[in-house]
Amino acid sequence: MTGQTQRKYRADYQPPGYLIDHVDIAFGLEADHTHVRATHQLRRNPQASATGPLVLDGRDMALEQLAIDGRELHASQYRVDDTTLTIFDPPDQFELLIENTIHPENNLSLEGLYRSGDILCTQCEANGFSRITYFPDRPDVMARYTTRIVAWPEAFPVLLANGNCVESGPMPCGHHYAVFEDPFPKPCYLFAMVAGDLGMIRDTYTTASGRTVDLRLYTEHGNEDQCHHAMASLKQAMAWDEDTYGLEYDLDSYVTVAVGSFNMGAMENKGLNVFNTACIFARADTATDSDFALVRDVVAHEYFHNYTGNRVTCRDWFQLSLKEGLTVYREHQFAIDQGSPGVTRIRQVRAMREIQFPEDAGPRAHPVRPESYVEMNNFYTITVYEKGGEVIRMIAQMAGREAFIAAVRHYLDKHDGQAVTIEDFVIAMEESTGLDLAQFRHWYAQAGTPRVRVATEFADGRLQLTLSQHTPATPGQADKPLFDIPVEIALFDANGAPVGAPQVLRLTQAEQHWTFDDFEAEPTVSALRGFTAPVRLEYEQSDTALARLMAHDSDPVCRWDAAQALYLKTLIADVEARRAGSAPVAAPELLFDAIATLLDNPPDDRELLAEMLTLPSEAMLGEQFDTIDIFAVDAARRALKQVIARRFDARFAALADAHAPTQAYVFDVAEAGRRRVFALALDYLAAIEADGIAARAASVYECADNMTDRMAALDALRDMDVPEREQVLADFAERWADYPLVMDKWLRLQASTRRDDSVEHVRELLGDSRFDFTNPNRIRALLGGFVRANRVGFHRADGEGYRLVADEILRLDPLNPQLAAALASMLTDWARHVPAQADGMRSALERIAAAQLSDNTREIVTVGLERRDSTD
Numbered sequence: 001m002t003g004q005t006q007r008k009y010r011a012d013y014q015p016p017g018y019l020i021d022h023v024d025i026a027f028g029l030e031a032d033h034t035h036v037r038a039t040h041q042l043r044r045n046p047q048a049s050a051t052g053p054l055v056l057d058g059r060d061m062a063l064e065q066l067a068i069d070g071r072e073l074h075a076s077q078y079r080v081d082d083t084t085l086t087i088f089d090p091p092d093q094f095e096l097l098i099e100n101t102i103h104p105e106n107n108l109s110l111e112g113l114y115r116s117g118d119i120l121c122t123q124c125e126a127n128g129f130s131r132i133t134y135f136p137d138r139p140d141v142m143a144r145y146t147t148r149i150v151a152w153p154e155a156f157p158v159l160l161a162n163g164n165c166v167e168s169g170p171m172p173c174g175h176h177y178a179v180f181e182d183p184f185p186k187p188c189y190l191f192a193m194v195a196g197d198l199g200m201i202r203d204t205y206t207t208a209s210g211r212t213v214d215l216r217l218y219t220e221h222g223n224e225d226q227c228h229h230a231m232a233s234l235k236q237a238m239a240w241d242e243d244t245y246g247l248e249y250d251l252d253s254y255v256t257v258a259v260g261s262f263n264m265g266a267m268e269n270k271g272l273n274v275f276n277t278a279c280i281f282a283r284a285d286t287a288t289d290s291d292f293a294l295v296r297d298v299v300a301h302e303y304f305h306n307y308t309g310n311r312v313t314c315r316d317w318f319q320l321s322l323k324e325g326l327t328v329y330r331e332h333q334f335a336i337d338q339g340s341p342g343v344t345r346i347r348q349v350r351a352m353r354e355i356q357f358p359e360d361a362g363p364r365a366h367p368v369r370p371e372s373y374v375e376m377n378n379f380y381t382i383t384v385y386e387k388g389g390e391v392i393r394m395i396a397q398m399a400g401r402e403a404f405i406a407a408v409r410h411y412l413d414k415h416d417g418q419a420v421t422i423e424d425f426v427i428a429m430e431e432s433t434g435l436d437l438a439q440f441r442h443w444y445a446q447a448g449t450p451r452v453r454v455a456t457e458f459a460d461g462r463l464q465l466t467l468s469q470h471t472p473a474t475p476g477q478a479d480k481p482l483f484d485i486p487v488e489i490a491l492f493d494a495n496g497a498p499v500g501a502p503q504v505l506r507l508t509q510a511e512q513h514w515t516f517d518d519f520e521a522e523p524t525v526s527a528l529r530g531f532t533a534p535v536r537l538e539y540e541q542s543d544t545a546l547a548r549l550m551a552h553d554s555d556p557v558c559r560w561d562a563a564q565a566l567y568l569k570t571l572i573a574d575v576e577a578r579r580a581g582s583a584p585v586a587a588p589e590l591l592f593d594a595i596a597t598l599l600d601n602p603p604d605d606r607e608l609l610a611e612m613l614t615l616p617s618e619a620m621l622g623e624q625f626d627t628i629d630i631f632a633v634d635a636a637r638r639a640l641k642q643v644i645a646r647r648f649d650a651r652f653a654a655l656a657d658a659h660a661p662t663q664a665y666v667f668d669v670a671e672a673g674r675r676r677v678f679a680l681a682l683d684y685l686a687a688i689e690a691d692g693i694a695a696r697a698a699s700v701y702e703c704a705d706n707m708t709d710r711m712a713a714l715d716a717l718r719d720m721d722v723p724e725r726e727q728v729l730a731d732f733a734e735r736w737a738d739y740p741l742v743m744d745k746w747l748r749l750q751a752s753t754r755r756d757d758s759v760e761h762v763r764e765l766l767g768d769s770r771f772d773f774t775n776p777n778r779i780r781a782l783l784g785g786f787v788r789a790n791r792v793g794f795h796r797a798d799g800e801g802y803r804l805v806a807d808e809i810l811r812l813d814p815l816n817p818q819l820a821a822a823l824a825s826m827l828t829d830w831a832r833h834v835p836a837q838a839d840g841m842r843s844a845l846e847r848i849a850a851a852q853l854s855d856n857t858r859e860i861v862t863v864g865l866e867r868r869d870s871t872d
């Protein structure tokens with residue numbers, strides 16, 4: 001909380017002055033403090049130019065001992081300030097001993113060593129290790145670690161750290177201890193230790209070469225039965241990485257610990273992952289299908305980091321996408337291979353459009369490889385992650401699957417055990433695939449979403465297709481270069497039959513033309529199939545063409561997208577009419593015909609049907625306007641939903657009947673699809689408060705054997721002012737009182753309920769005993785749910801929604817700056833809103849800015865308040 005941290009620039013990279021070969025770190029865990037004693041073997045880095053003092057990072061700790069080669073340092077030989085320990089005249093090679101105390105029991109930042117319930121655990125990425133001991137807290141210093149933990153056996157019967165347990169047992173003083181050795185050199189951000197009274201489930205995995213790996217998953221006692229899906233997912237991920245990339249796990253044990261207080265989803269510490277319980281727990285009665293999918297994908301993601309991140313790591317944090325983009329891509333492919341590839345891809349595309357595109361168009365826009373930062377934790381963004389993943393996907397697509405996998409193997413072999421850059425990765429790709437990625441590199445360096453215009457001309461049986469590109473300026477990057485953009489297209493005739501095979505066009509210039517001959521009638525173009533590039537497509541297709549694609553396109557993404565485009569056309573016109581004060585715009589008959597056709601010929605994949613019948617979200621609709629009017633967007637979307645519900649009420653009722661639960665819960669594609677359609681049908685019927693719908697939802701709630709159907713019922717009842725709503729909410733709270741993650745659903749549901757006094761209601765819940773201000777999951781459920789899922793409440797005309805959120809950010813910032821900054825970033829897109837809202841959001845940001853703030857939150861509000869036109 002110094003507020004004076006320097007901005008760091010990628011261009012300023014210097015190799016570390018000292019290398020550390022071995023770290024010996026010992027923890028003495030006591031009730032009111034933890035004692036840390038570390039012995040490092042250091043030597044000057046032959047690659048470093050500068051000689052001079054040794055500067056170690058460290059914060060929030062009390063230094064007790066400092067010795068070089070066994071001799072204690074005199075006060076004149078070193079200096080300690082808030083964030084560093086400087087040793088003035090160190091030898092070229094030496095052993096450094098540091099002893100210090102820390103206070104995990106009071107550490108609410110959830111970085112470094114901290115307490116989650118009665119568990120002590122660590123979170124070191126990005127810079128948490130320097131809250132444990134003084135150390136060069138940068139990923140290019142890689143060492144072998146030996147970790148010793150000493151603790152009272154009653155409080156902490158289970159002791160864990162990275163690597164193999166080489167020694168353990170009781171001590172004469174009544175403590176017990178354990179020593180771990182990690183054979184792989186690693187950066188300190190991958191360090192982990194855990195101590196607690198933990199329950200465990202255990203399994204084994206036999207690798208392709210026949211080695212047995214011991215798999216253990218720890219959690220607080222009593223939760224073991226919520227961990228089996230995570231364990232099964234881990235084994236799926238291990239098998240997938242062997243089958244797909246030929247990558248086998250490299251240690252004898254793989255340990256995961258689930259904790260209730262965690263800032264993020266999960267962390268890939270070598271051999272000892274620490275997870276948010278929200279990304280581990282999944283049992284039919286407590287978790288929804290989305291939770292099951294989330295657990296599966298996060299478990300896989302962290303597992304995949306073992307190669308892409310741990311064996312080959314990042315040189316510095318500007319290279320974050322080196323590990324995260326590549327691992328997100330691997331996770332996405334894994335998810336696609338688990339079934340329902342079309343719908344899985346649609347979800348990935350939706351996240352890009354609804355969250356990444358706005359980030360890339362707003363004040364916080366930054367390249368996949370950022371040029372500078374104040375607080376690294378603010379750069380774990382959807383741009384670094386998901387756009388980074390899409391960039392990898394484009395390389396994979398251009399190389400072809402086999403060649404891409406060979407190239408990843410080449411990259412991993414070439415750089416095994418090293419800390420490298422995105423440029424090193426791109427060079428490895430070029431070496432192995434033979435691709436020329438010179439122009440393609442702009443994807444890493446340039447922020448902003450390229451716009452690709454599609455234009456067609458048809459004459460004399462010949463189709464001319466013109467693609468052109470333009471990328472708007474982003475903060476600090478006024479003139480954009482031309483990108484290398486792969487655009488997959490396919491052509492369909494009037495009956496929806498494909499004409500020729502799909503092909504990938506490479507748009508590398510400002511404008512390019514392609515011609516296609518020998519047509520009897522004008523074909524329909526399906527463009528950007530599978531979302532081959534993270535671009536905005538500007539293509540004014542006729543309603544008829546869209547309806548044709550919606551009915552026939554063989555690419556699920558384009559098929560869904562055609563439906564979305566049709567809905568959007570109607571919605572945009574209606575929003576504009578409402579804003580102009582004219583009469584609402586009715587949906588065209590063609591839209592109803594297209595829906596009827598879809599209902600008559602539904603795709604085999606039920607989830608795809610549900611996706612196609614789901615209207616674009618408010619976020620997606622808002623994205624269509626330079627200036628967003630939340631209330632017009634909300635009104636238009638609700639109106640269209642009701643019109644569709646009224647037109648097809650009988651069909652939705654039949655759909656609900658045909659998709660009602662008939663068997664015990666299983667998490668598979670067919671059943672999850674069935675549940676999605678069921679929920680969707682209930683939702684449409686609820687939108688018009690169809691006869692008997694409240695009673696039906698209440699009975700679904702009552703009879704369901706699983707949380708997915710229960711939540712479908714609750715969601716349907718959410719905005720209906722009926723006694724059933726209060727009954728099921730009360731029942732829910734009572735039934736799941738002992739399940740904090742389920743109570744998060746309850747908090748989120750109420751935060752997102754449409755009601756005039758929702759701000760007051762959220763304030764009340766902040767004081768509820770079931771809420772806990774020190775737990776990120778509770779905060780994300782209540783405040784995140786309010787801001788994201790209750791736009792009308794959050795943007796309430798009197799500005800009280802903004803005031804509430806600002807109050808909570810200010811209250812949270814001194815406790816957990818990382819989370820406070822994440823909340824603050826929800827206010828930064830104020831300039832996109834109509835003045836009435838923009839002013840309120842901006843004043844809330846200004847009020848936050850006026851306070852004493854952490855570096856984290858300061859960086860976000862500063863960027864959020866910069867004038868948008870400062871770019872040119």
Ligand code: BES
Pocket residue numbers: 124125126264265266267268297298301302305324377380385
């Ligand atoms: N390495 C990150 C976790 C992390 C992020 C730690 C930021 C510290 C600061 C981990 O691999 C990760 O990316 N986790 C994601 C989930 C994943 C499935 C995208 C997360 O925690 O949200």
Ligand code: ZN
Pocket residue numbers: 301305323324327
């Ligand atoms: Zn990750």
